[in-house]
Amino acid sequence: MAITTFVLGNSGEGKSFSLKHLDPKLVGVINVNNKPLPFRGGHDFKKIATDNAERIKQVLLQSQAPIIVIDDFQYVMGNEYIGGANQKFTGDAAFQRYNIMAYNAWSILNTAIREVPDNKRVYILSHIQEDNGRSKIKTIGKMLDDKIVLEGMVTMVLQTTVQDSQHFFMTQNNGFNTVKSPEDMFQSELIPNDLNAVDDAICDYYGIAKNPNQQPEQA
Template sequence: MSRVICIAGESGSGKTTSMRNLDPKTTLYIDCDKKGLSWKGWKNQYSEENKNYIRTDFVSTVLSALDKADKEWKHIKVVVVDTINGLMVADEMRRSKEKGYDKWVDLAACVWDLVCKAHDLREDLTVVFTAHTQTDHDDNGYMFTRIKTSGKKLDKIVLESKFTTVLLSKCVDGAYKFETQANNSTAKSPMGAFDQMEIDNDIVEVIKALEDF
């Protein structure tokens, strides 16, 4: 069973940048937002020519890439899917003229199947999903942050339930951090994996910390 991690946060909170220290030789980067990466020199590290960069917002293409990483590209140790929202929104827009409940069921099933597939890959493979968040407020001023989804069906499913590790990316006094446990949010991590509520936003260190889980 592969290791699956979710990095969730607002735009600009450091989700993509947290991947900066991954080894391009053993990483497959799937850019679902089609916006490129967020550090200087990334084009020399990740490209179609290097066969470690895929730019797509089709879930079927991501599923195919995961299958190849699992069975053929054995040198790949980490697959990044950035962002899962890019896939959801693209599918929703492509089907914008469709009416009825079935469209939302199909969208929910598509995303659910993708995350489930990520769990069924070889044991030495880590799949990292990034996701945008939304913060809800009630009339009493209570705030709660969770993964932003398209459609009420995915809200009812609770996408976070498919991950044992959901780290919330945030900027604290100019420093980019990961929140490791729930603090008015759906952040969570295995017991004993992290000693602090906030850690540096480096996915390489996160993967090391989760090796025994």
């Protein structure tokens, strides 16, 4: 079972930028919208561009990288919704359309959690929306939200915030979001938006080798 983490936030708050200090040799990026990473050296990361749920699940299961990042997860749902905007759906067909979109989003997360091998880390980057004064992962309609709390499927949810022109991750819930992290994993409610430091903390907390393929040094 992979350790799956949500990284949530508004556009421009540093979700994609947080990959900057990760070792590209250890990372596979599923780039949903096929956009360049916003920092020098971003082209060094191995990327597969697709918004197709079945293809994403296939990559999750086949990737040899110990760290897998899905960038802009909400567009798996958003692209599918907009892509059918010029079609007319009525009655059962309209209902079924939302069912399919909800299933596709859920099945990606379910694959990451249940089927990706142990000790791998999957980071799912996604936008947020406001719902009754509380920020949460952005979805399409109520079909998914009424049945499943996506954040409830994972142990850790980080959210971006900008304070005094500096970018951070929130690690603890403030009553107005869905942020959460394991007890004592982080020493502060705000940490730099550095996904490599987050990955180090996860590996240390759970006793995971950062690179399981690395040969031990000879004495």
